[in-house]
Amino acid sequence: xxxxxxxxxTEEHEWVLVEDELAVIGITxxxxxxxxxVVFVELPEVGTVLExxxxxxxxxxVKAVSDIYAPISGTVEEINDDLVEAPEIINTSPYEDGWMxxxxxxxxxxxxxxxxxxxxxALIEEES
Amino acid sequence: MKKTPLNQVHRELGARMVDFGxxxxxVQYSGVIEEHLAVRQAAGLFDVSHMGEIEVTGxxxxxxxxxxxxxxxxxxxxxxxxxxxxxYPEGGVVDDVTLYRFNExxxxxxVNASNTDKDFAWMQQVLAESAMNDVTLNNRSxxxxxxxxxxxxxxxxxxxxxNVVLADIVYYHFCEGVVADVKMxxxxxxxxxxxxxxxxxPATAAVKVWQQLLVAGVPHGLxxxxxxxxxxxxxxxxxxxxxxxxSENISPLEAGLAWITKLDKPDFVxxxxxxxxxxxxxxxxxxxxxxxxxxxxxxxxxxxxxxREVGVVTSGTMSPTLKVGIALALVEPAAAGVDxxxxxxxxxxxxSAKVVRTPFVK
Numbered sequence: 001x002x003x004x005x006x007x008x009x010t011e012e013h014e015w016v017l018v019e020d021e022l023a024v025i026g027i028t029x030x031x032x033x034x035x036x037x038v039v040f041v042e043l044p045e046v047g048t049v050l051e052x053x054x055x056x057x058x059x060x061x062v063k064a065v066s067d068i069y070a071p072i073s074g075t076v077e078e079i080n081d082d083l084v085e086a087p088e089i090i091n092t093s094p095y096e097d098g099w100m101x102x103x104x105x106x107x108x109x110x111x112x113x114x115x116x117x118x119x120x121x122a123l124i125e126e127e128s
Numbered sequence: 129m130k131k132t133p134l135n136q137v138h139r140e141l142g143a144r145m146v147d148f149g150x151x152x153x154x155v156q157y158s159g160v161i162e163e164h165l166a167v168r169q170a171a172g173l174f175d176v177s178h179m180g181e182i183e184v185t186g187x188x189x190x191x192x193x194x195x196x197x198x199x200x201x202x203x204x205x206x207x208x209x210x211x212x213x214x215x216y217p218e219g220g221v222v223d224d225v226t227l228y229r230f231n232e233x234x235x236x237x238x239v240n241a242s243n244t245d246k247d248f249a250w251m252q253q254v255l256a257e258s259a260m261n262d263v264t265l266n267n268r269s270x271x272x273x274x275x276x277x278x279x280x281x282x283x284x285x286x287x288x289x290x291n292v293v294l295a296d297i298v299y300y301h302f303c304e305g306v307v308a309d310v311k312m313x314x315x316x317x318x319x320x321x322x323x324x325x326x327x328x329x330p331a332t333a334a335v336k337v338w339q340q341l342l343v344a345g346v347p348h349g350l351x352x353x354x355x356x357x358x359x360x361x362x363x364x365x366x367x368x369x370x371x372x373x374x375s376e377n378i379s380p381l382e383a384g385l386a387w388i389t390k391l392d393k394p395d396f397v398x399x400x401x402x403x404x405x406x407x408x409x410x411x412x413x414x415x416x417x418x419x420x421x422x423x424x425x426x427x428x429x430x431x432x433x434x435x436r437e438v439g440v441v442t443s444g445t446m447s448p449t450l451k452v453g454i455a456l457a458l459v460e461p462a463a464a465g466v467d468x469x470x471x472x473x474x475x476x477x478x479x480s481a482k483v484v485r486t487p488f489v490k
Contacts, residue, residue, distance in 0.1 A: 060424055060446070062360060062445055065426065
């Protein structure tokens with residue numbers, strides 16, 4: 001199980017990579033493993049305003065539908081179109097090719113409040 | 129939770145376990161899609177030991193079975209199997225079952241794992257209320273383990289472990305024979321729609337036979353298969369699952385099982401209600417739906433015909449073979465015509481779907 005150091009994490013198993021005023025968002029290795037084969041992803045349209053803590057999309061495995069929650073507030077700038085044809089990328093590359101959306105952060109310091117890799121890993125180990 | 133004899137083996141294979149009707153069962157090993165495709169293209173091995181086996185013996189066994197079930201068991205010969213069901217007097221389904229005839233006074237039902245106790249109690253009740261004397265019911269579920277070996281390579285794999293001439297066992301027939309030095313029932317049946325066998329063996333021999341089948345089968349591409357793929361496989365073939373397409377509130381006529389409902393048989397439990405339903409018009413119909421837009425239909429999602437809500441999805445998934453959303457649904461008869469264009473409500477959107485004949489995958 002991987003926990004890249006440069007990312008921030010949430011209890012709902014999303015990750016955030018801050019690139020200046022943009023935040024790249026996806027789901028973690030733990031999340032994709034728990035889901036099993038991902039067969040469908042529903043992402044918001046560019047321009048959608050996201051509110052921290054609210055569901056912004058859905059990731060579906062063969063058997064189940066899971067909400068994805070916005071880790072921080074912002075406006076959707078870009079979505080990963082590759083996931084439409086090949087949702088399984090989330091399983092094989094959750095932190096890189098499996099990125100879901102990029103948002104323009106409402107407040108660039110919001111990401112600081114999220115967990116770092118060590119804290120997230122501790123959370124996972126507690127849950128297991 | 130209840131465990132099959134193979135519980136530890138599943139855990140050692142790295143299976144993700146789940147509570148299935150009170151049983152600790154593997155839902156997947158390597159992944160649902162990989163397992164599903166292995167069964168369609170090579171072979172898969174399933175532990176289905178949680179299923180129930182209920183024996184019916186005695187001079188009145190056949191007469192009792194004719195009264196208890198909706199299909200016509202009189203037609204069976206020794207070594208033949210029949211898909212059937214028990215119904216309530218109101219016409220709803222107690223369980224769907226397979227019936228094995230050993231001889232005219234010896235039969236075995238294979239029943240759903242989640243219904244075994246209910247079915248046995250029901251059979252005892254029906255027997256007590258009948259005038260039949262020479263019938264003995266025996267719930268032998270704990271004595272049996274059951275394995276399913278399914279897929280195009282299944283016969284080749286099984287042949288390596290037995291001298292039984294498997295080609296002599298035709299579809300929906302069985303024999304008793306020795307496999308991996310264990311005496312068992314070898315049945316040419318299955319829930320995947322592929323070539324394959326179901327093996328009924330002593331619970332004490334389950335681990336040994338499983339291991340030997342894996343060793344014989346892995347070179348052919350055999351994988352262990354969990355309940356996740358078991359569900360996607362049966363759904364692609366349009367097979368009913370109790371609790372979804374069948375229930376105490378859904379009759380076999382509504383569920384598309386008129387073909388096993390023999391209304392010209394002498395009286396059986398539920399006959400009057402089913403005859404009335406047929407004469408007054410069957411209120412709902414089972415249909416197959418294929419999504420025409422990207423989205424996955426799921427159990428419980430409403431089905432619409434324009435503004436009118438016409439039914440509900442009873443089972444749905446992303447088909448691993450077709451790579452499109454498929455579903456079985458129960459809808460009003462007017463919406464049930466093949467090629468009808470309906471909509472499935474998926475979260476807050478109505479997504480278009482088309483009624484198709486099943487199986488979805490031939």
